[in-house]
Amino acid sequence: MKSITHFLLILLSGCLLFFGCSSESNSSNESDSKKEVVLGKIALDNAWARPGSQQGKSAAYLRISNGTASTDTLLSFSSNAAESVELHKSIENDDGTTSMQPADEQVIPSGEKLHIEPGGLHLMLTNLKRDMAVGDSLQITLEFARAGTVTTTAPVQIQN
Amino acid sequence: MSPTLKSLLVSLLIIATFTACGPDTLYDLSGDTFQLRNSDSTQVNFPGDFKGDISLVTFIYTNCPDVCPVITANMTNIQRALDDTSGVNFIEISFDPKRDSPSTLKEYRDLYELNEQFTMLTSHPNDSDVLLDKLDIVAEKAIIDSLGHDSTNYAMRHSNTLYLMDRDGYIRTEYPAHRVTPEHVKDDINYLRSE
Numbered sequence: 001m002k003s004i005t006h007f008l009l010i011l012l013s014g015c016l017l018f019f020g021c022s023s024e025s026n027s028s029n030e031s032d033s034k035k036e037v038v039l040g041k042i043a044l045d046n047a048w049a050r051p052g053s054q055q056g057k058s059a060a061y062l063r064i065s066n067g068t069a070s071t072d073t074l075l076s077f078s079s080n081a082a083e084s085v086e087l088h089k090s091i092e093n094d095d096g097t098t099s100m101q102p103a104d105e106q107v108i109p110s111g112e113k114l115h116i117e118p119g120g121l122h123l124m125l126t127n128l129k130r131d132m133a134v135g136d137s138l139q140i141t142l143e144f145a146r147a148g149t150v151t152t153t154a155p156v157q158i159q160n
Numbered sequence: 161m162s163p164t165l166k167s168l169l170v171s172l173l174i175i176a177t178f179t180a181c182g183p184d185t186l187y188d189l190s191g192d193t194f195q196l197r198n199s200d201s202t203q204v205n206f207p208g209d210f211k212g213d214i215s216l217v218t219f220i221y222t223n224c225p226d227v228c229p230v231i232t233a234n235m236t237n238i239q240r241a242l243d244d245t246s247g248v249n250f251i252e253i254s255f256d257p258k259r260d261s262p263s264t265l266k267e268y269r270d271l272y273e274l275n276e277q278f279t280m281l282t283s284h285p286n287d288s289d290v291l292l293d294k295l296d297i298v299a300e301k302a303i304i305d306s307l308g309h310d311s312t313n314y315a316m317r318h319s320n321t322l323y324l325m326d327r328d329g330y331i332r333t334e335y336p337a338h339r340v341t342p343e344h345v346k347d348d349i350n351y352l353r354s355e
């Protein structure tokens with residue numbers, strides 16, 4: 001009797017483990033195949049980038065408005081003008097010096113804006129593929145967890 | 161308002177103005193000479209070559225993506241805010257001479273369309289930081305893992321300072337370079353002009 005209970009318990013926990021795993025993979029499959037319907041859209045505006053030279057660095061700025069009905073999260077960044085794009089934050093240290101560091105994941109609530117602007121957040125463009133002078137422009141693509149990718153054109157400008 | 165209170169306020173105001181831009185000297189460079197190079201590779205004696213003029217002096221590195229361009233933009237905004245820019249120098253000194261050669265500074269001044277009133281200065285890569293030390297300018301390499309790091313690829317943690325230097329080489333006022341309003345600096349320049 002005791003050994004049967006034991007056997008049943010093992011069987012039960014095995015099932016639980018199995019379901020635990022399979023339900024997890026199921027849910028991710030589900031979200032892949034059944035694309036979520038996003039109401040409204042994420043709008044990008046006021047985009048611009050600083051001048052820079054090939055293989056050098058630049059920074060790009062823009063404003064993100066979450067016009068969708070739900071919170072969304074910025075996942076990744078890219079540009080046709082740079083090998084890599086990261087979101088950085090300029091910070092003031094206690095001793096009055098300034099430095100920059102990678103920014104935390106940005107979550108934008110429905111109806112709110114995220115300002116990526118000088119002295120705060122910047123999209124850090126490294127390894128520029130070409131010279132970027134005033135009058136040029138580049139594409140910036142942002143990927144959001146729910147809304148997917150959104151692209152905008154950023155003219156190269158000098159900050160006033 | 162009572163007359164006593166009024167006169168107290170007026171004298172407080174006078175004291176405030178006096179301290180903000182009074183005869184106090186933050187740093188005395190009047191007897192010093194630092195040999196630097198400008199964006200044409202010409203040797204410049206700092207501050208001697210600028211004596212007789214009022215100078216705004218700030219510190220940058222040209223690989224700086226965000227804050228230093230804000231500082232440069234603020235310098236040009238101050239330049240624009242002045243009704244009369246004669247007798248005023250706009251000086252940017254690199255604290256990253258290893259990467260900021262005269263030709264790199266030349267590229268930067270072209271990219272940012274800085275006019276002839278701007279002087280970009282750098283030292284020889286092996287010179288010690290005597291000038292920066294004297295002026296309490298902090299600048300050190302800061303590694304950001306995701307950007308990779310080697311001898312040529314680094315960011316910097318740095319001071320954010322703008323100094324106003326009078327005609328005799330005395331640093332008289334200090335501002336947060338990226339944040340001070342052009343109007344504020346303009347008032348102080350006009351004060352120095354009236355001395």
Ligand SMILES: [Cu+2]
Pocket residue numbers: 088089100122124225226
């Ligand atoms: Cu950055």
